[in-house]
Amino acid sequence: MKITNGLRNWLVKNYSVSEAADADVLRTQAASAVESGKLSPAKFAELLNGDELTPDALFGSMNGGNKGDGKFNTTKAVGRHNKTGETVKDERGRIAMQPSEHENAKAGAFLKHLASRAGLGNSLARTDRELLEECYGDAWAGKFHSHYLAGIPGSNAKAVLNDAVSGGAEIVPEWFDDNLISFPLLSGELLPFVDLRPVPRANSVEAASVGNPTVIWGTPEGTSISVFNTSNLIDDINSSIHAVTVAIEVGKDMLVDAAADVGRQLVENVGQRLSAELDRVIAAGNGTSEPQGIANASGIGTVNTDEGSSGPPSLSDYEGLMFAIGKQYRSKAMRPAFLSNDVSYRRSRAIQIDPSIQTRDQRPVFGLDAVNSYITLDWPHRINGDIPNATAIFGALSRYRLYRRQGFEVRWEMGGKELALKNMALLIVRGRFGGRVADGNAFAKWSDGQS
Template identity: 45%
Template sequence: MVIKQALRDYLVELNLAKASWEHNAPFAEAAMAALESGKLTPEKFSELQYGKDSDVSKRITPSKVFGGDSIRVKKPSERYSNVKSVGKHAKTGLPVTDEHGKQVETVSELEKFQAGCWLKYTAAKSGLPVQMAEHEREAVEEIFAEQAFCGKIGGVYENDIPGSRVKALISDSTSGGVELNPTFFDSAVITFPLLHSEFLPRIDLRDMPRGAAVETASIGNPTVFWGGGLDGTSTSPFDTSSLVAEIAATVRPVTVAVEVGRDFLSDAAADVGRILVENIGQRMLAELDKVIIKGDGLTQPQGIFNASGLTDIGNPTGGNGAAPQVSDLERLLFGVPKQYRNASMRCAFFGNDVTYSRIRGIAVGASDARRVFGMDHGSYSVLEHPFLISNDLGNAYCGFGALAKYRLWRRMAQEVRWTMEGRELALKNLALLTVRGRYAGKVVDGAAFAFTDNAQA
C-alpha cells in the first residue's frame, strides 16, 4: 500500500515519522503504530489516505488495508523476544547445569527489558530525574498486573505477592514496600554469575523464601549386622541417636554498589537492564566464588577451607612447603571416598593459578622436560578432573572435593536502592545503585573434601 502525502505530512506533524524518509515502508509502519496507540483514529486515517468525501474512504478500513479483522494494541512485552538459550560456561564452553542437573538458560531480551524498566522505575521513585518512555511506563504497569513479587511487608517476608497489592505499597516506606521486587529480577541477577564463575555452577544452590537462619538436617546410614539371632546370639540394636544431624547456617547480607550516570538512565530500558544486571552479576560472581572457597563463617557464609571434618592429607611428599608431586594429587583425589567421586557430585581440584602452574609444570624426569600431565595447560584439568581457580587462596592451599556437598542458600528478594546525595555524586552527575542480597552457606558433608595447607608457598 502506498501512503499518500497527506497521511505522511500528518505523521510527521505528530512526530511519529520523519520528513527525510524516502521509502514507503517506514511510513506504513508508523501509520500502523499510530493506529495501535490510538494517536490516529480510523476515521482520520481514511480521510487522509483517501479523501474526506471519497467513496473509497467509506468502504476501506485500516484493518482491511493492513490485514486482519481487528487492530489490537500490543503489550510492551510483546515487542521483545522471550527466547532463551542454554547458558555455557565462559571458560569451558560447556552447558551449565543447576543442582538438579537441569541446564541453565540465559536471560531473554524481554527479561532484560523488564529489568531495565523496573530499575528506571525505582530510580524515579527515589527522586532521580528519570524520563521513561510511554511504553516503558506501560511495561511497569504490566509487571504489576502479571508478575509475582517477593520481599518484606511490615517486617514480615512474603512470597508470591500479587502485583496489585504491591502497587499500593511500593511508595509506602513504613510498610516495607520499598523492599519489594519482582521475582524475575532475582533470577536475572543470579544467572550472570552462574554462567561465568568457577565454583558457583558446581555447588548446591538453593532458594530460601524466608528466615534469617537455615535449619535443616542430614541423615546418616544405618549399621548392618550379620550373624545375629542364631543359636541364642543376640543382634546388637541400632542406635539412632546420631542418625540425623543438624545442618545450621546463618544468613549473611552482601551489598553490591554500582555508580550509574544519570544520563544513562534515559537510554532504552533493554540496554539499561542488560548493562546493570550484567554488572551487578559480575560483581556478585567474584564475591560468591570467594566465600564458597574461604568465607569466614562470621560476616560471610562459611567457606570450604574454614569447614570442619575435612580430610587433611598433611605435608606434601617432599615435606612441609615442598614442591607438588604427582603423589600429592593422588592423595588428595583418594582422600575423598569413591562414593563421592562420580559425575553427579561435580568433583574438582581447586587452588590458585600459581599452584596450578606448578602442578602442570611437573616434569617426567630430571633429564626429561616433558610434562607429566601433558601440554594442554589451558584445559585447567588434572587427573581427569577440572582444576578450579581461586586466587583468593594462598599458594600453600590446594584441595579436592565433591562440590555438590557444599550448599549455598540464596534468600530471595534482593533490595534495590538508589541515591544521588553527596558532593562527589553531584559533581560527577552520577547516581549510586545498591543491590542487597542475602546468602548462607556451608559444607554439608566434610568427608566429601580433602585438602592441604602446607604446599609450596
C-alpha cells in the same frame, strides 16, 4: 525530527539536559518531557517553529524503531557456561536461560521507576510505563509485611511500590531475581556446581544430614542383637544468612537518556560482580560475616604433602588428595573437582617425570597438551584466587550447600558531595546468602604445601 535551537534551549533550561547533548538524546528527552506533561503539545509545536509533529510520531522514532512501540523479543537463549560450554541448571533443576530482550526492557523500566521515586529527576516514557505495568502481572519476591516471601502477587507489589514510605525497595519480580543470579551461574568457577537452595524466609537455615546405620551379620541364635546407637545418625547443618551488597555508580544523564537496554547493562554488571564474590565465599568464606567456605570448613579430611612448604608438589600429593575421599564421592554425579589458586595450578603443570640432573627428562607429568586444560587426574581443576598457595582441595562440590534468600533489595542513592559533583547516582543491590559444607567426608585438603 529537526532539533531547533528553541527546543534545545528549552530542554537545557527546563529539563536538565546537557548543552552538549546530541540530536538523539534531545529527541528522547523531548518525548519524555511531552509524556510527563512538562512540555505541552502546543509549546512543543511552538518550539519546533510550527512543525506539527505529534508525540506518537516522535515516540515511533525512539529507541531504535519498533522498540518505541513496546515490541521486544521474548526469546530466551539456553544458558551455557562461558568456560566449559556446557548447559547450566539453576537451583530448581531447570536449564538456566539467558534473559530475553523483553525481560531486559522490563528490568530497565523497573530500575528507572525506582530511580524516579528516589528523586533522580528522570521520568518514564510511555513504553517504560507499559513495561512496568507488565511487571505487575508477574510474581514477585522479597520482604512483604515484615516477612520474606516468594510468589507475591503483582497487585500487592504495585501497592507496595507506590507506597510513599517503603517504595518497594525490598521486593523485585521473581524473573529479575533469577536473572541476577543467572550471570554468576553462567560464568562462575564454583557456583554452577554446588548445591544451590532457594530460601523464601528466615534469617537462618536449620537443616540436617542423615547418616547410614550399621549392619550386623552372623549373630547366633540366643545372642542379643547389638542395639544401634542413633545419637549421631542425624547431624545438623545449620547456616546463618548473610547480606551481600553490590554498588554501581551510574551517570544521571545516562539513566535519563538510556534506551531500553539499560536493564541489561545494570543487571549484567551486578551479576558479574556477584559471580566473583560468590565463588570467593564458596572457596574461602570465613563463616562469620559471610558463608563458610570449603577451605575453612571443619571436619573435612586433611593430608600432608611430600615436600611440605619447600615444595614442589608431587604427583603423589595429588593422588593422595583425590583418594582421601571415598569412591562414592568420586562420581560425575557428585561433581568432584580439584580447587586451588592459579599459582598452585601452574606448579602442578611443572611436575617432571624425572627431575634428576643425570637423566634430564624434564617432561611434565601431565603432558604439554594439559598445561591449559585445567584438568588434573581427569577431574576439573577449578581456580579461586583467595585460596593460599599452600592449600589445595579435592572434593564433591555437590556436597557444598549454598542458600539463596529470594528477593534482592534494590535502591538508588544520590546524596553526598562526591556523587553530586560527578553527577552520579549509586545503584545498590543487596542479596542474602548462607552456606557451608554439608558433608565433611566429601572433601579433603592439604594446607602445608609450597608457599
